[in-house]
Amino acid sequence: MAGKLFSRISVAQHTSVGDLWVIIDSRVYDVSSFASVHPGGLAVLADREIGPRRHLGCFHDLCVLSPSLAGQDVTEQFFSLHRAEVLDRYSHLQIGILEDERPSKDPILPPGYSILIHKAGIETPGESLSGVPYADPTWLSPGYHTPYYKDHHRRFQVAVRKFVEEVVFPDAQICERGDGRPSQEVIDELCRLNILAMKVGPGKHLEGRVLMDGIISLEQFDAFHELILTQEFARLHARGYSDGLGGGTIIGLPPVISFAEPPLRDRIVQDALSGKKPICLAVTEAFAGSDVQGLRCRAMKVKGGWVVNGTKKWITNSMWAHYFTTACKADNGEIVVLVIERGEGVQTRPIKTAYASGAAGTGYIMFDNVWVPDGNRLGAGHPGLNIILQNFNHERWILTSHSIAGQRIIFEECFKWATQRKVFGKPLSSQPVVRQKLAGMISRVESCQSWLENITYQMVKMSSKEQAKHLAGQIAFLKMHATKGAQITAADAVQILGGRALTQTGMGRFIEHNHRTSLIDAVGGGSEAVLGDLGVRQALRSMPPQVRM
Structure with a gap:
């Protein structure tokens, strides 16, 4: 029935109890039977005081529209209150479409997502794009x-x-x-x-x-x-x-690939990349975050291996990890990196964070007299601190890439809202203050993306040793700059969406989620102040001594 054609005149005839139709985005919906099971009650769908023929023009439990909209086009009112995917939940109520008109959007797709068009089974670049200006790089x-x-x-x-x-x-x-x-x-x-x-x-x-x-x-x-x-x-x-x-694998596996002996490396790579036995990076402690030298987790050298005692905190994926790439302080003060397998003496417990959900598996790790064989040490003969620091560049690049993309999709949400939401009889985008906030979002995300792509090009061309020498400061500066910008974007997005941005459901739920979690990228992999200082110190080391003003 979804393909049946109706005229606007015919839809306008269906305004009585048991016979209520509405138009949303050129689609015709029969919401008559929905009234009795409406989550908000019949009163939300029918004004009993006015009479049985005066109905509201929407069928979602959060809508309160004018009773005079029954049988009419309620597209503007609907999309001022709801996301497109709400229609998907009620697709069974669609009975047809308007003649000579076609829907402008596909309600089946998740919000803020592209429409993937398949032509004869062939997908071509450009067909998976949003279409919203600046929503894609x-x-x-x-x-x-x-x-x-x-x-x-x-x-x-x-x-x-x-x-x-x-x-x-x-x-x-x-x-x-x-x-x-x-x-x-x-x-x-x-x-x-x-x-x-x-x-x-x-x-x-x-x-x-x-x-x-x-x-x-x-x-x-x-x-x-x-x-x-x-x-x-x-x-x-x-x-x-x-x-x-796989966040733990992304940062926990590279040290194994680069510094483990082949038998250990091959076994862990196979286990981790099969998804059966995940790995995580265990560096941060309650007393040692960006200050890696301040580690208190101890590794005592014994015959044939090490005995590890201590704790790690805020470790991504630790709740279900089988392997832990762990930074420890040896008796002589040297930092050693050991791969510890989950077993006797290893315990984890979850930590609630700004994520809100437990989907990241963030946890607190306790090592109690855990024996680790010598073969599980990474990079014997290499300073353990260098192994950790070398891994930081890749981690920070990932966090920065994620932050920049996150800002872009939040801009897309805000841009859509600014054009469809009407205030004082005009689109929200008609307000200069709103346009200024959107301008700031665009300028921040586009400048950061360009800087990111330049750094990425250097990564393609440079060896790992060259990257450590030339890109540590660049990545640190970009991460600091991008995450500071992300916090401004998150705050401005809340102002644009208003009260909707404070709820975890409905129109503004992605804005609320971004505002709550944007600081994760700002802290993870090194705080902004630490990274800014790192970048300047690296530049000072490269400063020619003979240069004068």
């Missing part, structure tokens, strides 16, 4: 050019966005509302496509793997593909879930 926008991305990057982005929208998004929204970890089915698919392996970055762990069902080759894969993955997964509007979906 310029390299994806029609009419723009890029020196960094190739056709295989565009093919990859289309496939990743489709995967995120169709496979991951529904699970993310369910988990974000509770305390459960990401479903094993999603994790299995993530690993089958080797998405988790690609999120770790380019390296020997990718050898022999088929990437995304062959969309790209091993030879083509570079840091820009990893950037695409990070920024597309930021579109989930589920910060805890995003980190729960």
Whole structure:
């Protein structure tokens, strides 16, 4: 019946009890039977004092519209109160569409998401884009050019966005509302496509793997593909879930790949990238965050291994990790990095954070006389502090990439709202103060994206040693700059959405979620003040001594 055609005149005849129709976005809905089961009660749908023929023009429990709208087009009123996906929940009430008119949007898709168009089974770049100005980076926008991305990057982005929208998004929204970890089915698919392996970055762990069902080759894969993955997964509007979906592996596995002996490396890589035995990075402690030298978790050298005692705090994925890449202080004051396996003497308990949900698996770890064999030490002969610091650059780059993408989708939400919401008889976008807030959002996200892509290009061209020398300060500065901007964007978005941005349901739920979680990127991987100081100190070390004013 969804394809049956109606005229506006015919719809206007259905305004009585038991025969109530409305139009939303050129779709015709029969909401007659819904009145008796309406969550808000019959009084919300029918004004009993005025009489049985005076009905409200919407069928959602949060709507309170004028009784005179029965049988009319309530599109403007509906979208001033509800997100597009609300229509999906009531698709069974749709009986047709208006003749000579077509719906402008597809209510089946999640909010803020693109429409993926399939033409003869072929997807082409541009068809998976939002269409909202600045909702996608310029390299994806029609009419723009890029020196960094190739056709295989565009093919990859289309496939990743489709995967995120169709496979991951529904699970993310369910988990974000509770305390459960990401479903094993999603994790299995993530690993089958080797998405988790690609999120770790380019390296020997990718050898022999088929990437995304062959969309790209091993030879083509570079840091820009990893950037695409990070920024597309930021579109989930589920910060805890995003980190729960392999966040610990992304930062905990690289030290193993780079510094473990081959037998240990191969075993852990296989376990972690299969999704069966996750790994996490255990560095932060209650007394040692950015100050890695202040570690108090002790590793005492004994014959054939080490005995570890101490705690770790705020460790992502620790609640379900099997391996812990752990930084410890040895008896001689040296920092050693050990891979500890979950077993006797290892306990974890959850920590409630700004995520709100437990989907990230953030926990507190206790090591009580845990024996670790010598073979589980990473980088024997290499300073343990250098192993940790080298890993920080990649972690900070990931957090920055995620933050910038998160700001972009929040801008998209605000831009949509500013054009569809009417105040004082005009669109919200007619207010200069609102346009100024939107201008700030655009300028921050576009400048940060350009800086990020330049750094990413350097990562493609530089060796790991060169990156440590030249990019530590660049990444630190960008992370500081981007996360400061994210906090301004989060606050301005709340002002644009108003009271809706304070609720965890309805129109502003993504704005509320972003405002609550935006500080996670600002603190994780090093606080803003620490990173700014790091960048300046690195610049001072490169300052030629003979330079004078």
